Amino acid sequence: MKYDFDSVINRRDTDSMKWDVEVNELPMWVADMDYITAPEILDALKERLDHGILGYPVIPGRWYDAYINWWKDRHDLAMKRESLVFCSGVIPAVSAMIRAFSLPGSNVLIEPPVYNCFFNIIKGNGRKVQESPLIYKNGAYERDFEELEKQMSDPETELMILCNPQNPTGNIWKKEELAKIGELAEKHGVKIISDEIHCDLTEPGMGYVPFAAASPVCADIGISFIAPTKAFNLAGLKTAAVYVCNEETREKVKKALDTDELSEPNAFASTAAIAAFEKGGPWLDGLREYISENRKTVYDFLHDELPQIHAVKGFATYLMWLDISGLKKDTDKFAAFLRKQTGLFLSPGVIFGQQGMDFLRMNIACPKSVLMDGLSRLKAGADEWMKKGEK
């Protein structure tokens, strides 16, 4: 079946966070897609709604099977049922993990540029953001293991949040890299939270390596977060899971989730996840092809029309990391200028850490016609910026 990713769906006045913007504005910021989710998921949700009784649900056996089969078939990981725990959202649960696995005032290690919410939840929980920045070299990102070990060896560092695959750079970490992170973390007594929410949004033909599959050590020290929400555009349904192999750690994870009431599903949470993982495969593969085409469109457009901006080569997520150092280095100023002049709303790179100062993040999960509108606004804004000799 051919799925439709080309139709432009009006999302204004639907209480969408992304589209809560002025009429002339085009939002390409938050990680939320402008496509209707898989019809198989909608059918399952409609059936659930038609029953009409929406009382407290439990997590059914099918929910476990759906995750286990998907990870086995797609990601070559044999998950054990008892290691899988429901949670109502990745970020609220990671926030609970910070409180459960680190002391107030201690460090939580991250690798910026990285997902902005990591900064908020670390600081909001009264912990210190400790950075081992990714290195930007020859237009791509890599990890400096020496720096990472130096940071991990700090006695106040108990926890690291890894983004696998990486938002915003689109990096997919190799098995050896993950295994090395695990080895260093074990040596220095650091637990790893692996946020794998973007793992199903890889380029066609490419996979990702779950942290728990990288080595027995990784499986033992990792707390991995997985969900159908990014891949199937279900973020508003608050449905996710945490995978923890180590029994002692798992008990602590469960207790932390229970304390924060994050282990209670809403009436649609398991229905959506089951339908996504049982029946959503063909839709997802169509989506990955479509996003891959959009990615190519951006590379080609910038190469031909706007060479002052360079798109970092990414292999996962639907977010593109745009190097604007050819224009000017103040991303906040340029992003605000773009929005005012053209209505194009992109994320200024600095929200992902100081290392993002020369970058913008662009969400390309939209119909092709909308992407072209966004790119022509980007060009118009950049041309105007250069004409004015803005700094």
Ligand SMILES: Cc1ncc(COP(=O)(O)O)c(C=O)c1O
């Ligand atoms: C890396 C990463 N983790 C987590 C989230 C949000 O997860 P949730 O909506 O389940 O809290 C996002 C959303 O963009 C993300 O990019």
